Amino acid sequence: MEILQVAPRYPPHTGGVETHVAEISERLAARGHDVTVFAADAGADVPDRETRNGVSVRRFRGFAPGGAFHVAPGIARAVRRVDPDVIHAHNYHSLPVLFAALGAGDARFVVTTHYHGASAGDLRDRLLSLYRPVGGWALGRADAVIAVSDWERGRLRADFGAEATVIPNGLDVARFADASPERRDRPYLLCVGRLEAYKGVQHAIRALADLPEYDLLVAGSGDYRPELEAIAREAGVADRVTFLGYVADERLPGLYAGAETYLALSSFESYGMTVAEALAAGTPCVVREAxxxxxxxxxxxxVGVADVDSTAVSEAVREAAERDAPTAVLPSWDDVSERVAAVYQS
Known part of the structure; x- marks a missing residue:
């Protein structure tokens, strides 16, 4: 089968959608399918054309207002010039889905939306509102829509009347389950992800004032770091918060495994990949009910928290720390790629 994946970005650029597309693409290629990726992330740091782990990658130039949407009209023209059996576009919140829909022709067209109904900032929210009519048209053009969570499926039905098949993100379970815990002088809590306000790391920092027995490690980079550092100083916990910045993939499993509890306090997500990673490493989680x-x-x-005030979060941390993980099976990328291939063939 000839499969064309269309995405905003592709490794070595990092992120949840990038990981999702790479994992299924490489596994489909390993099964003998001819897999090509069109991505809207051309730049000086990556070649315009390359083959990565059996996947042909072609990158297109464009621009990303507010760091989002990835406007690369050349993708639509390029999609029209190829004749794959399936075109699979990823991430409703980025215009390559629209460009893929415009160029799809008679090919089977599949969209994995990674839809969370909001964006990180006022500019992105305004752009998302303007995009909804054409974004909705692109979803209506799809032969199949895939959601990565039950919550996302419900949101797609409510916002677009779209019926989606749920196929969650996968995980290299063994990579995390076999990790040696990182050792530190004091027990620690952990947050992983981009440093943006909506990710909610500030709530973990404020809760630390009620958790004197713990330090907090924050893995990730972003423009919100100076504000988070100021919040740590104001809360009187700056000496117990360590900002690790970018953390290499090789270190992450051990970081998860060594933590007493992992905190995911984002105001919106379409799945929660870091939660799955923490659980696979044997670390219980506190998650925001959002x-x-x-x-x-x-x-x-x-342990869920509807409120993210310091008392609610600190109480949830103590409750989660008494629990074992994982308590149920987590999906692997092999499982996910098989289910995606079944959607292609249906």
Missing amino acids: GALVDWTDRDDC
């Missing part, structure tokens, strides 16, 4: 993170609260190894 967006798709609410789906994780059905598990015994996660």
Whole structure:
């Protein structure tokens, strides 16, 4: 089968959608399919054309207002010039889905939306509102829509009347389950992700004042770091918060495994990949009951918080620290790629 994946970005650029597209693409290629990726992330740091782990990658130039949407009209023209069996576009919140829909022709067209109904900032929210009519048209053009969570499926039905098949993100379970815990002088809590206000790291920092027995490690980079550092000083916990910046993939499993509790306090997500990674490493989680993170609260190894004030978060941390993880099976990327291939063939 000839498969064309269309995405905003692709590795070595990092992120949840980038990981999702790479994992399924490489596994489909390993099964003998001819897989090509069109991505809207051309730049000086990556070649315009390359083959990565059996996947042909072609990158297109464009621009990304507010760091989002990835406007690269050349993708639509390029899609029209190829004749794959399936075109699979990723991430409703970025215009390559629209460009893929415009160029799809008679090919089977599949969209994995990674939809969370909001964006990180006023500019992105305004752009998302303007985009909704054409974004909705692109979803209506799809032969199949895939959501990565039950919450996302419900949101797609409510916002667009779209019926989606749920196929969650996968995980290299063994990579995290076999990790040696990182050792530190004091027990620590952990947050992982981009440093933006909506990710909610500030709530973990403020809760630390009620958790004197713990330090907090924050893995990730972003423009919100100076504000987070100021919040740590104001809360009187700056000496117990360590900003690690970018953390290499090789270190992450051990960081998860060494933490007493992992905190995911984002105001919106379409899945919650870092929660899955922490659980696979044997670390229970505190998750905010917002967006798709609410789906994780059905598990015994996660404690949900509807409120993110310091008292609620600190109490949830102490409750989660007494729990074991993982308490239920986590999906692997092999499982996910098989289910995606079944959608292609249906």
